[in-house]
Amino acid sequence: MTPNSRRSTAAPWPGYPRGAGGRWRRWGCRVPIPGAVRGGPHEQTEENRSGWPVPQAATAEDFAKWGKRLGLLRTDVTPGDILLQFNPGQKAFVRAGVVVRVLAYGWWTPNRPYVDVESIEGDAGPRGELAGGEALRVARRLSPRTGDRFLRWSEAGRGEGGDAAGEAA
Amino acid sequence: MRAALTRPSRPVPECATGDSGSAVELALAALEPALRRAARRLTRDADLLDDLIQEARICLWELDPTRFDLTNTSDLRYVCRALINRMWAGWRAEVGRGVP
Numbered sequence: 001m002t003p004n005s006r007r008s009t010a011a012p013w014p015g016y017p018r019g020a021g022g023r024w025r026r027w028g029c030r031v032p033i034p035g036a037v038r039g040g041p042h043e044q045t046e047e048n049r050s051g052w053p054v055p056q057a058a059t060a061e062d063f064a065k066w067g068k069r070l071g072l073l074r075t076d077v078t079p080g081d082i083l084l085q086f087n088p089g090q091k092a093f094v095r096a097g098v099v100v101r102v103l104a105y106g107w108w109t110p111n112r113p114y115v116d117v118e119s120i121e122g123d124a125g126p127r128g129e130l131a132g133g134e135a136l137r138v139a140r141r142l143s144p145r146t147g148d149r150f151l152r153w154s155e156a157g158r159g160e161g162g163d164a165a166g167e168a169a
Numbered sequence: 170m171r172a173a174l175t176r177p178s179r180p181v182p183e184c185a186t187g188d189s190g191s192a193v194e195l196a197l198a199a200l201e202p203a204l205r206r207a208a209r210r211l212t213r214d215a216d217l218l219d220d221l222i223q224e225a226r227i228c229l230w231e232l233d234p235t236r237f238d239l240t241n242t243s244d245l246r247y248v249c250r251a252l253i254n255r256m257w258a259g260w261r262a263e264v265g266r267g268v269p
Contacts, residue, residue, distance in 0.1 A: 087236050089247030094236060108231050127192040128235040139190070141233060 053156040060084050060096040067151040074152045075144035077102055077115050081154075083140070086147030094130060097121030099150065103139065114143040197226060200252065207253050211260045220263065221256040228255035239265035 040069045064084050067073045074081070077099055085095035097119035104116040118139050125132020128140055144150040201222070208221040229252060237244040 010184060033221055085236050089241075089244045096236075110236065112231070127195060129236050130235070140235070141190075143231075143233075146233070146236075 003079075054082070054153045057096075060093040063096050063151055064093045067149070067153070070156055072155055073149040075149065077117060077142075077150045078086065078152065082151035083117065083119055083142060084149045084151060085140075085142065086149070088147055093149070095121065095124075096151075097124075097138070097140075100137065108143070112143060112145045114141050116141050126144050192233075192235045193226075193230050196248075197228060197237060199239060200225075200229070200249070203249065204252060204256070208256055211256065217260070217263055221259050224255050224259040225252040228252050 054063070055066055057066065063082060064073065067082075067084075074083070077083070079099055079101050081099045083095075083097050083099050084093040085097075085166045086092070094137040098121075100118045100120055102115060102117055105113065106116070107113050116139065118137060120135070120137050122135045123131055124134060124136045124138055126134075126136070130134075182194055200247045204222055205218075206223075208218045211221060229248070232248065232251060235246070237248055239245050239248065
């Protein structure tokens with residue numbers, strides 16, 4: 001269940017932002033949370049509030065900063081992660097999306113691995129380009145050697161990242 | 170009445186999809202003239218020139234142009250520099266093997 005599916009007037013947590021028309025907003029576009037993360041530590045609580053700990057962010061770089069602070073950036077991928085695509089020219093993360101499934105693993109050269117994923121992204125174009133203006137399901141090739149990372153947000157709240165939900169508020 | 174009951178409900182919208190693999194061809198079409206000019210400065214040999222262009226294509230495929238905004242000057246400069254460096258490396262390897 002997502003915050004929008006209930007039409008509740010109560011915010012999932014204090015300070016949760018509302019968009020135009022009073023609908024709950026998440027980072028730029030409404031993206032379904034993959035079923036892979038259901039039953040995790042961020043399942044709906046008994047108070048009927050979402051425990052999703054990821055804060056609203058204007059850019060992928062904001063996600064990266066949050067993930068880095070909590071030690072959640074990974075080079076390996078799991079469905080449900082938030083992918084962060086790195087632009088080595090700008091030395092910044094330029095794209096975020098939700099990984100739906102892992103399609104394949106491979107190597108360009110023996111020390112340059114890559115992973116093909118299917119993701120759901122906002123502001124993408126039909127060729128996966130930046131600023132395409134659509135929410136799409138995109139097949140994408142990412143490489144940790146190029147700087148790409150995966151935000152394992154489902155581990156926020158475990159161990160040292162225990163204060164994640166509090167930070168999001 | 171029966172027709173109303175059997176009438177299909179609203180069509181289910183298909184999920185819009187994209188494929189980042191096709192972005193390489195688009196970027197290549199935009200960059201190839203500049204790459205060809207750069208390769209011509211390195212060699213007059215037509216076969217070697219084609220090999221260098223091929224090296225640049227592989228480099229672009231590995232870089233993945235979807236992470237760049239090629240209308241942005243700094244991104245365009247970075248991509249061109251990476252591709253030309255790759256062609257330089259290819260040229261040096263070929264020259265090392267005695268190709269003019």
